[in-house]
Amino acid sequence: MGLGALLLVLTLLLPGRPSSSAFAWTAFRDPAGVTCEALSYNNTSLRCSWEALRPATVRLHLRQKGELGANCSSREVRSGRGPSWVLMDSCPSACSSAAEETPMELEVEAGGNGGQHQRLSRSLLWRDLVKPAAPEGLWAHQEERSGQVRLRWAPPGSWDRPASFFPLRFHLHLEYFGNLDKGLLQDLYSDRLEETTEPLRPHQILRRAKVRCQDPVTGSAWGPWSGWALPSEATPLP
Incomplete structure (x- = not known):
């Protein structure tokens, strides 16, 4: 399992609620919950997105891992059903080169209208998140x-x-x-x-x-397609 894989999924047991219903509650369609991408190695923000099964308040916390890991950014979003996304500021000390060793950690908490909660935690390496924009x-x-x-x-x-x-x-x-x-x-x-x-x-x-x-070095995911280009009769300048 890679460092970008899901590390922890925890559903809280709430007082007075049977365990069967508590463990059945989940906010996200994808078991991984939230997916993050960066447009380049020097980009200063991550675009984190998810597909919600039901309305929920989603809190995201990004920090640098390690004993002296600093909190980098936090966001709170009231998410309805369907796709949602938010921009997260990256960690200033994050190394974005292929020699990157210290990952970032993204903690996600989703809360339902009835008091249900779901928590997820993921380790992120910047080089695994890069997905170039369209040419x-x-x-x-x-x-x-x-x-x-x-x-x-x-x-x-x-x-x-x-x-x-x-x-x-x-x-x-x-x-x-x-x-x-x-x-x-x-x-x-x-x-x-x-x-x-x-x-x-x-x-x-x-x-x-x-x-x-x-990115052929890391074998990143393919970025989005450009728009269709129609054949031109003119010859471009060198």
Whole structure:
């Protein structure tokens, strides 16, 4: 079990309530409760989200683990049923490099209208939380004579520099026109900011393209897709 896994789930027994109903009460749809993400290694906040089964007051406390662990930030949210999220300030002393050794700890307490409580505790390493935002400025162009498709894009604006120290892997998804406008799909993977490719079949016409990215060093989750980019007739500046 990794450090980012759930470490403790505790449902409090309340006076005058049978244990069967107390242990049956849970606030979150996902057993892990709350999931946190960061847009980059140098970001100063975490986006923590959850899916609530029922209305509850959710309190979140983030602190640095260890004997001298400091309290970093706290939030209290009145959550209804469905998805909710909140921004948490990160710990100032948190190391965000691959050599990170001291984790942060997130404590979550959910309270129901009837006095029920659920508590969860998770250890978090920053490198496990990084999920890059969508790449920007995707440009696509198909050469009229050769049919080659040229693509260019930029890293997310929130991503760390220099790129040589904070590399990204990109996943491009291309859709071509087909019979009855049913798209034919092509997937490309790249460590660069531009690619040239051939259509899947001769004389295919590019319909649209999109791109997403991940951190290849830590094998982070893939970030969200960019919006669809339509083929451009103009040639971009170098």
